[in-house]
Amino acid sequence: MNEQEFIARLEELLEADAGSLNLATPLGSLQGWDSLALVSFLAMADEKYGTRVAPADLRQCKSVADLMKLVEKK
Amino acid sequence: MATAKIPGVRVAGIASAVPDTRAPVSAATDIFGAEMVQKISMNTGIECRHLTTPGLCSSDLCYAAAQRLLQELRWSPESIEGLVFVTQTPDFPCIPATSCVLQMRLGLPHSCAAFDVALGCSGYVYGLWLGASLIAGSGLSRVLVLAGDVASLLSSPWDRALSLLFGDAGSATALEKDDAVGPCVFSLGTDGTGWKNLIIPTGLQYSRHPQDETTHIRRKAEADNQRSAEDLYMDGAEVFAFTIREVPPLVNRALTAAGWKMEEVDDFVFHQANKFMLTHLAKAMKVPLNKVPFSLREYGNTSSSSIPLTITTQLREEISSRPLRLLLAGFGVGYSWGACAVSCGPLVSPPVILVNRSEAWRC
Numbered sequence: 001m002n003e004q005e006f007i008a009r010l011e012e013l014l015e016a017d018a019g020s021l022n023l024a025t026p027l028g029s030l031q032g033w034d035s036l037a038l039v040s041f042l043a044m045a046d047e048k049y050g051t052r053v054a055p056a057d058l059r060q061c062k063s064v065a066d067l068m069k070l071v072e073k074k
Numbered sequence: 075m076a077t078a079k080i081p082g083v084r085v086a087g088i089a090s091a092v093p094d095t096r097a098p099v100s101a102a103t104d105i106f107g108a109e110m111v112q113k114i115s116m117n118t119g120i121e122c123r124h125l126t127t128p129g130l131c132s133s134d135l136c137y138a139a140a141q142r143l144l145q146e147l148r149w150s151p152e153s154i155e156g157l158v159f160v161t162q163t164p165d166f167p168c169i170p171a172t173s174c175v176l177q178m179r180l181g182l183p184h185s186c187a188a189f190d191v192a193l194g195c196s197g198y199v200y201g202l203w204l205g206a207s208l209i210a211g212s213g214l215s216r217v218l219v220l221a222g223d224v225a226s227l228l229s230s231p232w233d234r235a236l237s238l239l240f241g242d243a244g245s246a247t248a249l250e251k252d253d254a255v256g257p258c259v260f261s262l263g264t265d266g267t268g269w270k271n272l273i274i275p276t277g278l279q280y281s282r283h284p285q286d287e288t289t290h291i292r293r294k295a296e297a298d299n300q301r302s303a304e305d306l307y308m309d310g311a312e313v314f315a316f317t318i319r320e321v322p323p324l325v326n327r328a329l330t331a332a333g334w335k336m337e338e339v340d341d342f343v344f345h346q347a348n349k350f351m352l353t354h355l356a357k358a359m360k361v362p363l364n365k366v367p368f369s370l371r372e373y374g375n376t377s378s379s380s381i382p383l384t385i386t387t388q389l390r391e392e393i394s395s396r397p398l399r400l401l402l403a404g405f406g407v408g409y410s411w412g413a414c415a416v417s418c419g420p421l422v423s424p425p426v427i428l429v430n431r432s433e434a435w436r437c
Contacts, residue, residue: 034297035235035296035297035310035311036113036114036117036310038310038311039310039311039314039350039351040350042311042314042315042318043314043318043350043354046318046354046358047354047357047358052315052318052319053315054315055309055311055312055314055315058311059311
């Protein structure tokens with residue numbers, strides 16, 4: 001998976017500034033990481049990566065790197 | 075269930091009714107702030123709802139729709155042999171069945187079979203399936219399927235996932251035996267593992283979790299939401315995941331059983347869950363958005379009546395004048411789902427009826 005592309009998509013989804021996220025960014029520090037973002041993330045994983053992410057797994061994620069692993073996993 | 079093909083049933087008419095009180099979602103700015111309200115509204119596609127107040131019930135909205143429909147069809151109430159009332163917000167907590175009261179109010183004969191069906195998002199399709207089955211299987215000649223909910227009353231005003239989502243509406247659909255009509259095709263299903271993702275956790279004394287003196291207290295929940303155990307709860311992420319897993323194959327099963335190609339469908343009328351979800355589903359199924367009518371902007375998510383409300387508000391002129399091939403799909407609370415491939419029209423479809431509080435049944 002293209003890491004930069006993934007991060008750029010996540011930034012767009014969260015309406016975060018380009019370049020403001022990296023793999024180490026903790027999700028807890030992001031203001032936009034709310035219930036709407038969870039749903040948007042499920043949609044992005046499905047649409048762009050063909051991955052059906054389980055919401056329970058998504059809620060376990062602590063960082064951007066965790067999110068990427070989740071999408072990559074399947 | 076596999077799929078069912080039910081021949082010889084004509085959809086003669088569809089009517090909808092909403093409370094006359096129109097409430098823009100911007101009214102909730104005081105609670106959530108303008109930015110959050112706008113963000114939610116962009117996501118859900120909902121700008122406004124028609125909202126009831128306690129005392130104006132689902133049945134009142136369905137009654138108004140049914141009255142008008144019978145009038146315009148010139149059907150005598152005496153000719154109705156079956157009444158299916160689909161709701162999760164009945165007049166009384168189960169006893170008696172609201173369908174019995176509606177039989178009386180509508181002046182339907184004592185020979186009419188009437189019963190309630192307690193399904194939500196999938197309920198309209200289940201109602202059509204039951205109505206069509208009563209005609210094809212039990213030889214009834216005319217059946218009314220009434221579907222309506224006042225779901226806006228179920229959630230906490232301080233729950234941002236739900237309080238801007240639901241609108242209130244009722245509908246009436248008239249079905250008639252007609253041997254010249256091609257089959258209605260149904261595909262239905264259930265996955266009860268999703269029971270806790272859309273739920274009112276507590277209820278009356280017979281319930282799994284009876285209400286007590288503390289269950290009505292609204293406490294801080296996730297984000298800044300406040301909710302009690304008597305309020306409706308939804309896990310939006312779980313419901314979304316369920317939908318993208320089940321709905322595309324559901325639609326395909328119905329299309330395959332009907333022998334229709336996707337291009338042959340005039341309109342895909344989905345339960346109006348929210349715009350983000352429907353747009354994603356349409357993309358995933360490669361359904362062009364111009365074939366997906368929405369009633370969300372003006373009416374919100376109207377639960378069991380969202381499919382007929384969408385037909386009567388968005389497709390009324392077309393379906394009043396010519397036959398349309400419709401693919402209907404309802405999915406959600408339960409989890410429960412159903413799709414119906416049906417050719418219908420031209421049919422009787424009056425403009426959406428506005429119901430005033432003063433029209434509530436006085437008993």
